[in-house]
Structures are given as structure tokens and as C-alpha cells.
Amino acid sequence: MAHTSAGGLRLHTQRLPGRGDGPTVVFLHGLVMDNLSSFYCTLAGPVSRAGHPVLLYDQRGHGRSERPPDGYDRDTALADLTALLAALGLDRRPVHLVGNSYGGVLALHTALRRPDLVASLVLIDAQLTGDWVADMTDTLSVAALGLEDSRLPEQLAALGRRKEARLAAGADALLNRTTLIEDLAAATAFTARDFARLECPVLAVYGAHSELLPGARELARTAPDCELCVLPGVGHTVLNEATEGLCAALLARLGARAGAVAG
């Protein structure tokens, strides 16, 4: 089975081949209810078929990766990523990081802390500026209380709603039996000063109706090399509801960069 031991942690990984020796495209999924399947079922195939090697993995506590009780802060996520890249022998050259939602937060954090690791960034409706840390912490805390008090997984199971019951049980385990919420609460939003320090090119793909768009506009204004692509008719759920436009923007970006390197 595709598990890789990274820094002592068992992470579920999936690798897809590319052609030639271009940089690997690493996908970082979103928080709590997400896992690598959202990228596997949308962008990973087209990116691999376009010739780019692909690495997908479930973040700690998510999908089919191990769920330790703690370590849900950004620095530990960065340590998990660097350990994984080293374990797979992918640490000898920079990689492209593609992050969806909170996965984009981790991608940006990685580019700021370890610019040597990152060839380029693609941020998909990621939380950047403003009160998102407090908002997200509140939302997850309410969800955690609901899961704990209502015994929701058991109730759903009793109703025969097994898929929902299993999803709720997974969320309950992550929110109520790990430090995820407190680790998240300790984070801070990014600032224009962070954006100005970015050394790699950035593609930001956001929904026209996303409440996170102001942060992306600030990123585009202040980062040295950032292209903002706003997709019409969609909010935060760009990956699932504007897959085609997102995929086209991503492939154009990867193709152009590959061509630039080759030339």
C-alpha cells in the first residue's frame, strides 16, 4: 500500500508519473473533511498526462494517513512535507506546490520558510489575510461541540446513513481528540510584508464570489511575481465547481514554466 514513513509518521501517498525530468507537482489538500482524493479526482490526472510528475498525500490526521494527537500547526506540517520529500528522494530540487484552501496556507507558509524547496506556488482560494484564523477556529469549535454533544455519528449510523456517520466520526476524532483546533488558533494571518518576501512565482486562482478574494488581491498587489485568476460564478469551492477553468489555468502555468526552463 502507498504509505510512506516520513519523520516516523505514516502518510498515505500517491505518485503519478510524468515525462522527462521536470519538477514534481505536489498537491496539498484542505482541512478536516478533505483528503488527497479531491485532487486525485480532479487535477492530478490532467497534470500527470501533461507530463508533470505528481505527488499527492494525506496530511497528518486526514484521509488514510496516521492521526497523531498533536502536531497540527504549520511548522509541523512543513516538517511533515520536508520529511516526505526526503523519504521519496524528491528533495534534491524545488517542487511546484499546489494548495487548495488551507492547503494553500501550508503551501505559502512553506514558500516563506523554505524558499529553497519551492519552484512555484499555486494557491486555490486559500485563506490569506483578515480574520480567517478566528473565523475558522470558531466554525471548527462549533462543529466539534456539535459532534461531541449530539453523538451525531451514532445517530447517523442508527438511521442507516453510514457514509455520513463515517465522515462525522472522522471529523469528531480529528476535532475532539487532537490539538488541531488549538494549533490552528495559534496561527496568524499573512501580511503584505510576507507576500513581498516571496521569491517564487505565484498563481492565485479564486472564485469571483469568494469572501477570501480581498486577500488574493492584496497578494497580487504586493508579491513580486503573482498572477491572479478570478473564476466567474463560483465562491470558495473552486476545485470542485470550477474544475475546468482551474485546470486550464494550472496547466498553462506549468506548461509555460516548463517551456521557460527548457528554453
Add this chain to the structure above:
Amino acid sequence: MAAEPLTARTRTIVDEITDMLVSVVGEELLVVGEIGPATTFNDDLALESIEFVALAELLQERYGSAVDFLGFLAEKDIDQILAMSVGELAVHVDRVTAGRACAS
């Protein structure tokens, strides 16, 4: 039951898919009842996308690269794939690997 009678080879693939499903999801899957050709991934087994990814990997290890989940995803979306039955998947696997079986 599936609409058409299954060949012996397809029935064998159904059994192997059943074993793979149990190894991916765990013994709890058997609480659902017996898994057969008519069992559907979404409605009957409540299989999550991430579990289908793991199943697809096992199928590829067993049957080779002709079983191409990503190629499948280029034609159908994941909801359509999860709406399939075990028998339909087995027929698909049988079909895409038939040439290999003849050649060997």
C-alpha cells in the same frame, strides 16, 4: 443481481474486489451484508472517494496498468464511478485486461 450472467473470470474478479474492499475499509464492511456483483460502492457500501483511490491502487497492483483509474476519471466523474456496482467494475476490469489474459 447484475443484468447479465457473469463469466467465471468475472466472478473471480468480484471475489477479489470483495477481498480488496475489506482490506481497504476493514472488517466493519462485512456488517453491511454479503458483497456481490449487485452491491454498489456508494449506496450499499458507503465507500468514500479516498477508499476508492486505495481500491484502485490494489486493482492496478493485481491486474497491471491496464486498470487505469485516472483514465476512467477522464471519462466519468467520481460520483458516477461510485454509483457503479462491484459487478460492473469487475466487468470493466475483465474487459480491459482480456487481451493480456489471452496473450499469456
